[in-house]
Amino acid sequence: MSLTDLRNALPDYAKDLKLNLDSVLSDAGAQGLDAKQIRAIALSCAIASRYKPLTEAIEAFAAEKLSPEEIAGAKAAAAVMGMNNIYYRATHLIQNEEYGQLRAGLRMNVMANPGIDKMTFELASLAVSAINGCGACMDSHEKVLRKHEISAQGVQSSLKIAAVVHAVAVALEQA
Template sequence: MSLTDLRNALPDYAKDLKLNLDSVLSEAGSPGLDGKQIRVIALACAIATRYLPLTAALEAFAAEQLSPEEIHGAKAAAAIMAMNNIYYRATHLIHNDEYGQMRTGLRMNVMARPGVDKLTFELASLAVSAINGCGACLDSHERTIRQHGASAQAVQSALRIAAVVHAVGVTAEQAAA
């Protein structure tokens, strides 16, 4: 199913999602981000929704501008955040500072060479962290993004992509059920 087909299959009550999806997947609708960043973020978010038709549609959309290595980078951001968001959210929610002082013991080698530039990887990681609900990771990635010179508008755009892609995945899966 193409992205257009998936979008058109959304129920009438999700008209706002249809409009928002078109918007956030464009440079005009995601200020502060370029086309490649939008595609990396959207694909990583689609993976985080766990709705396979949306992931396939956004991977095809991403492949229009991204190299296989950049697509790998989007997948890497989704994969590493699937692990990190659980770990860091849990250690943050436990309210015992001892866990924050301990070595994680989890391999995160992909962060050194993810397949996309550091800023784009951080933006995708932030967006996936929003979907997965990890405040500790959101704080960390937002700080790093801003240190790389990105604006608050770029951060907001990444979060808007996460919100819309997640909502489309939830709604499309429910409509298909």
Template sequence: MSLADLKAQLPDYAKDLRLNLDSVLSEGGAPGLTNKQIFVIALASAIASRYKPLTAAIAEEAAKHASAEELNGARVAAAIMGMNNIYYRFLHLVEEPEYGTLRAGLRMNAMTNPGGDKIDFELASLAVSAVNGCGKCLESHEKTLRKHGLSAQPIQSAARIAAVIHAVAVAIEQADVAG
């Protein structure tokens, strides 16, 4: 199923999402990002949103804008953040300082060479962290992106892509359930 087919499945009550999806998946609607970055972020966000038809449609479209290695970086971001977001959200929400002194003991080697550009990986990781609701990871990736010279605009664009992709996944999946 193509991205256009999925957009057509959005119910009337979610027409704003259809418009927002078109917007955030374009350079004009995602200021500060390249088409490659937009689709790397969109793919990582779709994976994190866990709706397979949307993930497949985004992957198909993303392949037109990014290399296989760059798209693998999006998959790495979704996978590693799937783990890190749970663990670091636990540290944040429990608010027991002792846990912060303990070794995490989680392998994260993929973060050192995720495939593709480091900035793209950080943007994708930030987007996945937004979908998964991990404040500690959001803070960490935002700081890393700022240290690499990114302004607020492309970082906000990544968060907007994550928000729209997730909302589209929820709306279409709910429409499927409602029949």
């Protein structure tokens, strides 16, 4: 099923999502991001949202601009954040500060060479962290992005992609 087919399958109560999906996935709507970044972030977010038909459609959309290595990098962001968000969210939320002081000891080698440029990987990681609700990870990725001169609009656009892609997945799963 194509992205257009899925968009059209959204129920009437989700008509705002139809408009927002078109906007956040367009070069004009996702201010501060380029076409490759938009697609990589959207793919990472679709994976994190766990609705296979949407993931498949967004992967096809992403493949229009991304190489197989870049697609693998977007998938890697979703995978490693799926692990990190659980761990770091838990150590942040547990009231015993001792857990936050312990060495995580989790392998994150993909972060050194993710297959996509590092700032796109960071943007995708931020977006997935938003979906997964990990404030500690969001803070960490936002700081890296801003340090490397990604604009506030770029960060915001990444978060808007996360919000809309996740909402579309939820609505389609309920339809």
